Amino acid sequence: MLRIIKYIMYDILRTRFMFIYFLFLLLSTIALFQLDSEASKVVMSLMNVVLMVVPLISVVFTTIHFYNSYEFIELMLIQPVNRKVVFWSEYLAVTISLSLAFLLGVGIPILLYGANASALMLLYSGLMLTLVFVSMAFLAAVLTRDKAKAIGVGLLFWFYFVLIYDAFVLWVIYTFSDYPLEKVSLALIAFNPVDLARILMLLQLDISALMGYTGAFFKNFFEGYAGFIFSTALLLVWMVLPVGFATRIFSKKDL
Amino acid sequence: MITIDNIKKNFGALQVLDGISLSLNRGHSYALIGPNGSGKTTIIKSILGLVVISSGSIHVEGEDISRQWAYREKIGYMPQIGRYPDNMKIGQLFDMMMNIRKNSGTLDEELIETFRLRDLFDKRMHTLSGGTRQKVSAALAFLFNPPILILDEPTAGLDPVSVEFLKDKILKEKNAGKLILITSHIMSDLDELTTDLIYLYEGKLLYSNPIKQLKRETGHDKLGKALSSIIIQTQND
Numbered sequence: 001m002l003r004i005i006k007y008i009m010y011d012i013l014r015t016r017f018m019f020i021y022f023l024f025l026l027l028s029t030i031a032l033f034q035l036d037s038e039a040s041k042v043v044m045s046l047m048n049v050v051l052m053v054v055p056l057i058s059v060v061f062t063t064i065h066f067y068n069s070y071e072f073i074e075l076m077l078i079q080p081v082n083r084k085v086v087f088w089s090e091y092l093a094v095t096i097s098l099s100l101a102f103l104l105g106v107g108i109p110i111l112l113y114g115a116n117a118s119a120l121m122l123l124y125s126g127l128m129l130t131l132v133f134v135s136m137a138f139l140a141a142v143l144t145r146d147k148a149k150a151i152g153v154g155l156l157f158w159f160y161f162v163l164i165y166d167a168f169v170l171w172v173i174y175t176f177s178d179y180p181l182e183k184v185s186l187a188l189i190a191f192n193p194v195d196l197a198r199i200l201m202l203l204q205l206d207i208s209a210l211m212g213y214t215g216a217f218f219k220n221f222f223e224g225y226a227g228f229i230f231s232t233a234l235l236l237v238w239m240v241l242p243v244g245f246a247t248r249i250f251s252k253k254d255l
Numbered sequence: 256m257i258t259i260d261n262i263k264k265n266f267g268a269l270q271v272l273d274g275i276s277l278s279l280n281r282g283h284s285y286a287l288i289g290p291n292g293s294g295k296t297t298i299i300k301s302i303l304g305l306v307v308i309s310s311g312s313i314h315v316e317g318e319d320i321s322r323q324w325a326y327r328e329k330i331g332y333m334p335q336i337g338r339y340p341d342n343m344k345i346g347q348l349f350d351m352m353m354n355i356r357k358n359s360g361t362l363d364e365e366l367i368e369t370f371r372l373r374d375l376f377d378k379r380m381h382t383l384s385g386g387t388r389q390k391v392s393a394a395l396a397f398l399f400n401p402p403i404l405i406l407d408e409p410t411a412g413l414d415p416v417s418v419e420f421l422k423d424k425i426l427k428e429k430n431a432g433k434l435i436l437i438t439s440h441i442m443s444d445l446d447e448l449t450t451d452l453i454y455l456y457e458g459k460l461l462y463s464n465p466i467k468q469l470k471r472e473t474g475h476d477k478l479g480k481a482l483s484s485i486i487i488q489t490q491n492d
Contacts, residue, residue: 003354003355004355007351011340011342011343014342015342069340070338071338071339071340071341072339072340074305074338075338075339075340076355077303077304077305078303078305078327078330078332078334079327079352079355079356080324080325080326080327080328080356081324081327081355082324083304083324251322252307253307254266254300254305254306254307255300255305255306
């Protein structure tokens with residue numbers, strides 16, 4: 001398995017996409033630190049970048065990579081190699097390289113300008129989002145038979161979780177604003193990995209007071225280890241489920 | 256040896272393989288023929304596990320292949336259209352395959368030498384012509400000295416000299432007692448290379464017998480003629 005991962009990594013590094021992604025994150029993080037001297041404000045702005053860009057890049061890169069390495073996958077599958085090993089090697093290689101590009105791109109400036117708890121939480125949430133969206137993109141890739149459709153399905157996931165779902169949550173909260181909605185909104189958030197990551201960061205930034213009763217309730221819930229473990233566990237579920245389904249589909253797929 | 260027992264495969268509503276049973280033995284060399292879309296490549300891909308059959312079973316050397324992978328060590332496969340990672344150099348490709356197959360036996364580099372592939376080891380796969388790709392595919396199929404060779408249109412796209420090299424190599428391996436399965440549309444090649452004929456038509460097995468018997472039955476001594484008379488005969492039945 002390590003041998004196969006090595007060849008896939010080599011292939012990924014050759015395309016320079018990772019380097020550009022790393023450079024983009026590095027430059028935008030440095031720029032934000034230059035613009036603002038207050039670390040928490042920088043983290044706040046970075047958060048918006050991370051919540052939008054990381055899932056998008058993860059989805060697009062993963063689906064394109066999967067279809068570009070179709071020849072390689074085919075070649076491996078006529079060798080005495082287990083299908084699951086080929087699939088997981090692809091998954092791990094993509095996950096590792098995207099995570100490294102993110103951690104280095106955002107992490108290096110953060111370390112240079114001074115790390116604090118909220119900055120570390122930003123790194124953590126970005127990493128989790130990478131894992132979740134790579135996993136979803138692999139599902140999109142095995143569900144379809146060509147590259148364009150796979151990217152389409154992947155982008156649909158992104159649209160849904162970054163934009164549409166939030167609109168739905170807002171609608172629910174607005175319509176039923178006469179009722180106590182703390183627990184309902186907590187449940188709704190659990191169904192969206194992007195919201196989970198956002199809550200994790202917002203609570204670190206200590207601006208939950210701006211969010212009224214629900215904010216106070218969340219602060220109460222997510223503060224301390226229990227809330228952290230709860231959201232991490234949910235994010236892990238969001239990672240394991242799609243890639244689990246994808247493995248099942250791939251092991252029965254005709255090539 | 257390979258035993259295929261009543262396999263069926265459908266892609267959606269299209270029944271590609273419709274209850275095929277075959278038994279392929281060592282020391283024989285089989286010509287798998289049939290019109291375009293008759294299921295030849297699907298049978299080959301089923302044996303390799305690239306296509307998952309809907310029902311029936313395939314055994315390679317006595318082992319049921321469903322969800323297995325280690326058996327592929329015994330198979331050398333030359334695809335109809337060899338597709339390889341574009342960015343890789345030929346040399347790297349061969350290194351990678353040797354690395355992944357962790358072969359314990361001796362390597363058979365004869366085709367690498369006769370096709371002079373070593374001179375091209377620095378070329379990237381996407382710069383290669385179709386014929387050179389075919390040579391790479393052929394060299395890879397024979398490289399690990401497998402007891403079973405599956406060749407999907409091996410001579411298509413090769414220049415006449417290389418075709419002769421490849422045919423000599425196939426005959427040599429056949430005489431060494433390997434199981435060889437070839438699909439081709441070139442009857443004269445098959446006449447030289449194969450001992451048994453398998454004829455597929457719309458996913459069904461129409462004819463499967465030694466070529467000598469076919470020639471005796473039909474009274475023709477050219478495979479092409481003998482085959483067309485048997486096709487006409489079965490269509491009249």
